[in-house]
Amino acid sequence: DYLETKEADVILSDIRMFQTSGLEVARYVYEKKLDTMVCLFSGYEDFNYAREAIKYGVCGYILKPFKPQELIQKFKDIRKDLDQRAPPAFIYLSGEDWHDVKVHIEKTAYFIMTHDFAALDAALKHLFSELSAERENIIHFALFMLFERVLDLARDEGLALEQEQSLTGMLQELHNANQDQLADLTKEVVHRVIDLIDNLRFQHNTLLVDRLTAFIKAHISETISLDTLAQVFNFNPSYLSRRFKTETGCTLSEYINRIRLEQAMLLLRTTDQTMRQIATAVGYHNEKYFCRCFKNYTGCTTQEYKRKA
DSSP states (O other), rough: HHHOOOSSEEEEEESSSSSSOOHHHHHHHTTTTOOOOOEEEEEEHHHHHHHHHHHOOEEEEEEESHHHHHHHHHHHHHHHHHHHHHSSSSOOOOOOHHHHHHHHHHHHHHHHHOOHHHHHHHHHHHHHSOOOGGHHHHHHHHHHHHHHHHHHHHHHHTTEEEHHHHHHHHHHHHHOOOHHHHHHHHHHHHHHHHHHHHHHHHHHHHTTHHHHHHHHHHHTTSSSHHHHHHHHOOOOOHHHHHHHHHHHSSOOHHHHHHHHHHHHHHHHHHOOOOOHHHHHHHHHHHHHHHHHHHHHHHHHOHHHHHHHH
16 A cells, blocks of 8 residues: 555565465556666575565565674665666566576485486586576576575485474575675575485385395396396496495495395205206306306306206
8 A cells, every 4th residue: 555655666575474464565666667666585485586576676575684794785785876866676586497497406416316416416517507697586586496496305305394394504604695695695505405304214214225235136047237227226236336335345246246246146056957047047148258257256157056956
């Protein structure tokens, strides 16, 4: 009602209120094309609403809880914009732009879950390169969206409420960071959350090695590769390889070969199958190669082993 009869240089509003929300105020100012700047403040849980506010040209937001100095500084910035008759700090962001940002965020989430750290760092670098320095506020919003997406991943792994509350402090770090700090700080925050997700995963997957070895034994006659196992268990190949070696002391390929040859030894002792049949049964499709691997492992040929058995 006030804006219908009076003018205002700037409006400061909570993004969610009991009657008229800050988002509704921003929409009204935008639709009526009023020469009024709107600044919103919001809590962590309000970022879905805050993203909507971008479309209505809000000049910024202040994350709760905030210090008085932050509010003072924001109004100094707004006063400077008013004096210069500059456009709002938040420009209109098209649906296509948001689509691109969301695609980058989903790629980042995928690389986090698969532990593809090289691709993750490249995705973060690309995200920053897509958003120019003139759009710092847009970068902040994109990072908050990314943070929320990463938190969703952690929640899926069983993130406890107290852990989530501690992570919101990282969001404040991003909010307080300047343009030069954002890229490095974002990378640091993402990797800190990855460490947490890893710990949660470890708690839920203490039998991962047992599951891996059971799968290998059940499919020993088939071609089993690191990529195959990574796809089955939804892990990045390099991460799965490192994890297996850390817990067993041997590589996956070493373990697979050992199981193949130990199974071959069992078949030599207990059956009358031919070398070709045994080789095929334990996953070797070349009999000569199988015999060479067998001798390297046991120190004797297949015929010598069978005679001794």
